[in-house]
Amino acid sequence: MTGSPKARDESGTIQPGEPTVIYPLVSGSGNDRVLKEWIAGHDSYLLANDDRPIVDAEFDVCVVDKDGLQQYKDDLKQVKSAAKPALLPVLLLLSEHQSDIIETDRGEIADNVLVSTVDEIVSLPIRQAELEWRIGALLRLRDQSLDLQTQTRQLRRFQEAVEASGHAIFITDADGTIEYVNTAFEEITGYSRAEVMGETPDILNSGKMSVEYYEELWETISSGSVWEGEIVDRRKDGELYTAYQTIAPITDDGEVSAFVAVQTDITERKELRDRLKRHRDIVQRLEDPIMLQDETGAFELVNEALVDFAGCPEAELLGGDEHQFMDEATADLIERRKSEVFETESPVQYAxxxxxxRSNEEAVFSTRRYPYYDDDDDLAGTLAICRDVTDLEERTRQLQVIDNILRHNLRNDLTVIRGLAEQIHRQTTGTTAKTAERIVTHTDDLMQTGEKSRAITDLLSEDSDLKPLDVTATVRSIAKEINGSRSDVQLDIDVPDRAFVSTTLKIREAIEELVRNAINHNDRETPSVEISIGTNDETVGIHVIDDGPGIPEMDRDVLETGRAIDDLYHGSGLGLWLVYWIVSRSNGSIEVTERDPRGTDVTLTLPRCTETEA
Structure with missing residues (x-):
């Protein structure tokens, strides 16, 4: 620890009424006694504990004589150096006959001590009033140095803070000429200090702000007021950026002498804000209700569609849940679905x-509810998108009614026709019998088409509720059934032990339809069909490979795209439509590939999952 001034206030000055601590460094016993008696008899002075070395003591002024200066010159230099840039006053007492030491430039004291160590010299004898005045003058210099030290420290801290700031800061004179920029200004604008010194902020002008904008800005700051607002500026490389800018005038005796500007680069924030606004506008304009709910089920975001259905203003909905505007049974069902999302952290679909x-509305919704995560990636709620399928449900019901009527009438009539044809076939021979046989065959085909039509109607009427399914077991079951009923077919399989996919449970019908189609349309005496399964990290591929004549272009188009390329395409291809819709509703795809020299590979690609996923 080095010598230092005793504790003071934050500015470093002595508080009024607080005594001045004097450290005596007088070697002469007579002078030492007189000085200490004078200090002891003076209310404004306090004697420092001179039993402590000067390098460890706290004091305001050190009083030293010639011998003390020579003896303690190194210690005095040390404590004065440690106190810099503040002044630690040292007062030298010299008798009249010793005053010649300050007139020489050759003595050790004059060269090495006086200049760097002593701040004031007084000749003895001296009146007490004059000594007190000399000490007071040194203390005033001391306080001034402490004030300067405080101001310098504050200025240094300000400069460090400005330089460390992530905001671009620049200072101009009263005419707008740039006098200072910080490091962030260089980083944000791309201009170096040297490039902008002496320039005006017009160097950043992007041309995107109106003349009126700058006129209003200049009028505001010139009048002594602070300007705040967004501005589009241009970096050195020509790239535009958006900043939130604050410009404050610096006044001197009421006159504006300079301006300080702070820019915060908000380009990314503004782009995000604009995107969020666009997304919010889209969500609000959608005719289907969308809602975000927290872990308790309370609404955090609702769109206009939900507001309209609920018959409640948005402000009333926020913080509440479905129970405040919906029948109790449906609200309870939705609560269970929310719980399912939290338990599985997976989306759920339900109707x-x-x-x-409150609005007396009735509707049917196909809802997909997703888990919602906060910024810390913690599950914080659910997001539901409710597709209004009221009209679709009504059309589906109508379709089912028509389908039931047609199937009933068609099946009855076809049954009658088939019976008559069989009777004719039994009772006749020749051309008539062959014609009757063809009628029986076509009747069976029409009845099978009717069954496929019913299957398609049922499929399109149901929710596509996906479940995990082991397609290996499905393929083995299909192969076992066909091999047991068709001895004229060579059906082989190449499958792994297990292969789980996320699919509708009707996927069996799709695979079986493709296999039977490959057999029935094969022109070989013994059709050959292979079913194989391949997997990767994300998907499972199910291949149905045959050695037949190939698939017509119209059939291929139905399988791959769900479109018929010819208006003449009719009911004979309903089985392929069924395959397409089953795979499509399972979020899968179909690819048809011709084999060399003949045959076809129809590949169903489905999302892979684990046994517990869906």
């Missing part, structure tokens, strides 16, 4: 037909 008690 509800709520009655909105």
């Amino acid at each position: 509800v037909s709520p009655t909105f008690e």
Whole structure:
């Protein structure tokens, strides 16, 4: 620890009424006694504990004589150096006959001590009033140095803070000429200090702001007021950036002498804000209700569609849940679905037909509810998108009614026709019998087409509720059934032990339809068909490979795209439509590849999952 001034206030000055601590460094016993008696008898002075070395003591002024200066010159240099840039005053007492030491430039004291160590010299004898005045003058210099030290420290801290700031800061004179920029200014704008010194902020002008904008800005800051607002500026490389800018005038005696500007680069924030606004606008304009709910089920975000159905203003909905505007049974069902999302952290799909008690609306919704995560990636709630399928449900019901009527009438009539044809076939021979046989065959085909039509109607009427399914077991079951009923077919399989996919449970019908189609349309005496399964990290591929004549272009188009390329395409291809819709509703795809020299590979690609996923 080195010598230092005793504790003071934050500015370093002595508080009023606080005594000045004097450290005596006088070697002469007579002078030492007189000085200590004078200090002891003076109310404004306090004697420092001179039993402690000067390098460890706290004091305001050191009083030293010639011998003390020579003896303690190194210690005095040390404590004065440690106190810099503040002044630690040292007062030298010299008798009249010793004053010649300050007139020489050859003595050790004059050369090495006086200049760097002593701040004031007084000749003895001296009146007490004059000594007190000399000490007071040194203390005033001391306080001034402490004030300067404080101001310098504050200025240094300000400069460090400005340089460390992540905001671009620049200072101009009253005419707008740049006098200072910080490091962040260089990083944000791409201009170095040297490039902008002496320039004006017009160097950043992007041309995107109106003349009126700058006129209003200049009028505001010139009048002594602070300007705040967004501005689009241009970096050195020509790239535009958006900043939030604050410009404050610096006044001197009421006159504006300079300006300080702070820019925060908000380009990314503004782009994000604009995107969020666009997304919010889209969500609000959608006709289907969308809602975000926290872990308790309370609404955090709702769109206009939900507001309309609920019959409640948005402000009333936020913080509440479905129970405040929906029939109790449906609200309870939705609660269970929310719990399912939290338990599995997976999306769920379900249909509800709520009655909105306040708006008297009724609707049918196909809802997909997703887990929602916060910024820390913690599960924080659910997001639901409710597709209004009321009209679709009504059309589906109508289709089912028509389908039931047609199937009933068609099946009855076809049954009658088939019976008559069989009777004719039994009772006749020749051309008539062959014609009757063809009628029986065509009747069977029409009845089978009717069954496929019913299967398609049922498929399109149901929710595509996906479940995990082991397609290996499915393929083995299909192969076992066909091999047991068809001895004229060579059906082989190449499958792994297990292969789980996320699919509708009707996928068996799709695979079986492809296998039977490959057999029935094969022109060989013994059709050959292979079913194989391949997997990767994300998908499972199911291949149905045959050695037949190939698939017509119209059939291929149905399988791969769900479109018929010719208006003449008719009911004979309903089985392929069924395959397409089953795979499509399982989020899968179909690819048809011709084999060399003949044959076809129809590949169903489905999302892979584990046994517990869906």
